[in-house]
């Protein structure tokens with residue numbers, strides 16, 4: 001990929017650029033907890049974005065996407081937003097850097113990626129953090145890593161219409177080889193946990209159902225949670241985020257909020273605790289508990305949070321039937337992948353069965369991605 005990028009860069013701009021990269025992410029557990037001030041437990045993966053950049057001495061960004069085979073040029077003012085969605089991610093990162101007092105001037109860039117799009121692996125966060133990191137480096141801005149992650153998150157909010165939490169951009173910026181990171185999304189304290197699951201494999205099975213995260217469904221979930229938190233806050237003013245609430249406090253307001261909001265909040269409160277339980281279990285090497293929690297998360301995401309779909313429920317049931325230790329829908333949901341914790345000795349037969357049975361039922365094969373926990377944003 002690097003060679004192709006540099007080759008194109010040379011053709012377009014007559015020189016080589018400086019190479020930067022960042023990664024997509026998985027999340028072992030802690031879904032839809034980030035914007036509720038709860039815990040998440042992600043890691044960066046070996047699929048990501050690579051970009052070549054150089055400063056061009058103008059006030060224009062000249063940008064080429066190898067995957068879209070498309071060239072776009074834009075200025076750096078608010079009114080210069082490009083029409084192409086893919087370019088808006090880069091434009092947003094420029095704008096958010098400038099809003100934070102960072103210097104951004106014209107630059108040339110060519111980029112490409114291998115994060116499957118719409119699979120729930122955060123291809124957009126990978127793109128945002130590659131450019132947030134790269135601009136910080138080439139313009140010498142000295143913005144700290146958390147702020148780089150927030151630049152990506154604000155890009156989603158202000159230029160792409162998704163009111164996402166901080167998890168994806170955090171994982172993409174802070175990711176380290178072989179380490180998962182537990183992040184408290186309220187205090188932003190984090191801790192690396194070596195992920196050393198001897199005897200097990202982590203594998204993603206992609207339903208290839210395209211998830212429309214940008215659609216209003218995600219923002220609607222967030223609004224439900226905020227509504228539930230506001231109701232609880234009336235009785236318990238210390239509740240800043242839904243994750244601060246005890247389960248019984250939610251029960252107190254059941255009659256005051258729509259049932260849908262109650263179910264969403266019930267899921268989130270349970271999920272925050274599951275992250276802590278999984279981290280404890282991992283430290284004990286207790287993968288059985290880790291796996292059970294993953295199944296519980298799937299149940300919650302499917303029945304309470306309602307962000308699963310027929311294909312993902314099918315894959316989850318199949319995993320149970322094949323004696324897979326843990327399985328659940330991963331990421332925002334509405335399609336995408338399940339993440340599976342599978343014992344080495346049943347791995348091949350599980351993948352075989354999953355591919356065969358899924359194909360027989362839905363008429364197309366799922367994709368299988370073994371997970372390798374890798375480094376996040378960096379200069380190559």
Ligand code: GLA
Nearest residue numbers: 031032164165166167331332
């Ligand atoms: C998407 C969002 C994240 C997070 C997850 C669900 O990936 O970008 O902020 O909310 O969904 O856990």
